[in-house]
Amino acid sequence: MATEATARGGYRDILGAPHALRLLVGTLVGRLPNGTGPIAMTLFVRDQGGSYSLAGGLVAAYGVANAIGQPLLGRAVDLKGQPRVQFPAAVLSALGMALFALTGLGNLPLAYAAVVLAGLFTPPLEGGLRALWPSVLGREDRVHRAYALDAVAQEVMFTVGPLLVTLLVAVRSPAAALLVVNALGVLGALSVVLSEPSRAWRSAPREAHWLGALRSPGLLALLGSFFFVGLALGSITVAAMAYADERGTPSVYGWLMAALGLGALLGGVLYGARRWTGAPEGRLRVLVLLLAVCYLPLVLTPGPLAMTGLAALAGVFLAPVLACAFIVVDRHAPAGTVTEAFSWLVTTFGVGAALGSAAAGPALELAGTRAGFAVAGVGGLVALLVLLATGRVLGDPDAPGKGSRHAVRGGGASPVHTEKNAL
Numbered sequence: 001m002a003t004e005a006t007a008r009g010g011y012r013d014i015l016g017a018p019h020a021l022r023l024l025v026g027t028l029v030g031r032l033p034n035g036t037g038p039i040a041m042t043l044f045v046r047d048q049g050g051s052y053s054l055a056g057g058l059v060a061a062y063g064v065a066n067a068i069g070q071p072l073l074g075r076a077v078d079l080k081g082q083p084r085v086q087f088p089a090a091v092l093s094a095l096g097m098a099l100f101a102l103t104g105l106g107n108l109p110l111a112y113a114a115v116v117l118a119g120l121f122t123p124p125l126e127g128g129l130r131a132l133w134p135s136v137l138g139r140e141d142r143v144h145r146a147y148a149l150d151a152v153a154q155e156v157m158f159t160v161g162p163l164l165v166t167l168l169v170a171v172r173s174p175a176a177a178l179l180v181v182n183a184l185g186v187l188g189a190l191s192v193v194l195s196e197p198s199r200a201w202r203s204a205p206r207e208a209h210w211l212g213a214l215r216s217p218g219l220l221a222l223l224g225s226f227f228f229v230g231l232a233l234g235s236i237t238v239a240a241m242a243y244a245d246e247r248g249t250p251s252v253y254g255w256l257m258a259a260l261g262l263g264a265l266l267g268g269v270l271y272g273a274r275r276w277t278g279a280p281e282g283r284l285r286v287l288v289l290l291l292a293v294c295y296l297p298l299v300l301t302p303g304p305l306a307m308t309g310l311a312a313l314a315g316v317f318l319a320p321v322l323a324c325a326f327i328v329v330d331r332h333a334p335a336g337t338v339t340e341a342f343s344w345l346v347t348t349f350g351v352g353a354a355l356g357s358a359a360a361g362p363a364l365e366l367a368g369t370r371a372g373f374a375v376a377g378v379g380g381l382v383a384l385l386v387l388l389a390t391g392r393v394l395g396d397p398d399a400p401g402k403g404s405r406h407a408v409r410g411g412g413a414s415p416v417h418t419e420k421n422a423l
Helices: 010-015 020-030 032-045 052-080 083-103 108-120 125-137 140-171 174-193 198-201 216-247 251-272 281-301 304-315 316-332 338-367 369-389
Strands: 002-008 274-276
Touching: 002 083, 002 304, 010 020, 020 032, 020 125, 020 140, 020 304, 032 052, 032 083, 032 108, 032 174, 032 216, 052 108, 052 125, 052 338, 083 108, 083 174, 083 198, 125 140, 125 174, 125 198, 125 316, 125 338, 140 251, 140 274, 140 281, 140 316, 174 198, 216 281, 216 304, 216 316, 216 338, 216 369, 251 304, 251 316, 274 304, 281 304, 281 316, 281 369, 304 316, 304 338, 304 369, 338 369
Parallel strands: none
Antiparallel strands: 002 274
């Protein structure tokens, strides 16, 4: 890993740039419906008298629809621009969830159709923000620091979002929580698309190809690795619940999840506060190795206090891994597919997390809590093996002979790509 030097200005330099704070906050608010969807839907179903199985089925339908919609909408953003896709998608998604909240479980086919609509049209704000950073911040080092800030902000959203849902449920009802959160999501998306950078942004010229971003071997390698990173994280959420049940203290689950998020938050802050040199592909391998190593001690399952510390340690390298992966995605995405490429990363990570949650269940039943946490360790190690096995295609695209160069241009609304990818 290359030597690093302290970055001037840190995050204040990023947030002080014109439009940066608005775009970051608007994107986070716009993503609230997606970030809080599973918990809000589960609370609503239980309030309506539905079973956990029904809640799981609806959440799964929402998740699958979201996984399908994100890359498709991301491609549409690259082709048509952000305002013409992001805001209409946000409105349709909110209408789907409003239909679910207002009609309830009386008509199950309608309920499933409503959550599928909501998931399918969830706007790709996450990928859209990363596509905007180069035009807003200009210098490459500032863009890379913004990716780290983005990863940190996600941890804040996944902490604050559930608390907001819980508050709305306590004050009003689960149905009100669904309606309010999705209304906020529409307002967040509106704030983003009305901003000057979003209205001015245009994707780089793209080569017509039905595979779109997926024609990049480097991107495919990264997606393969991140499937297993997501699998590891998804298994931890289920194993932690089993650990809390085993200890007879359900509140321990909340502490473990909070510690995991706090570790990621601290890791992201420290990672983004430094300027890194050298190709990020090599740095990503080291970070994924450290992530996997920090997952392994969870199988020890010590007492709650020590386990909370291990959970915090397990989270430390998650945000740095995400931030570094954002850079790698941008470097390997074919020209004109940057939003789609970021959306594929979101989809792959989410699908991996869902399957990790499913895999942890049988492991827990067959061999106990330690086996559930072992799934996380194995997932982290397999993610590393994928990166090592695909080192040739996930090389430095800026190296001589690669035929592609990715650099940040200051000013204008052009994305980070400056030449057409030769893939």
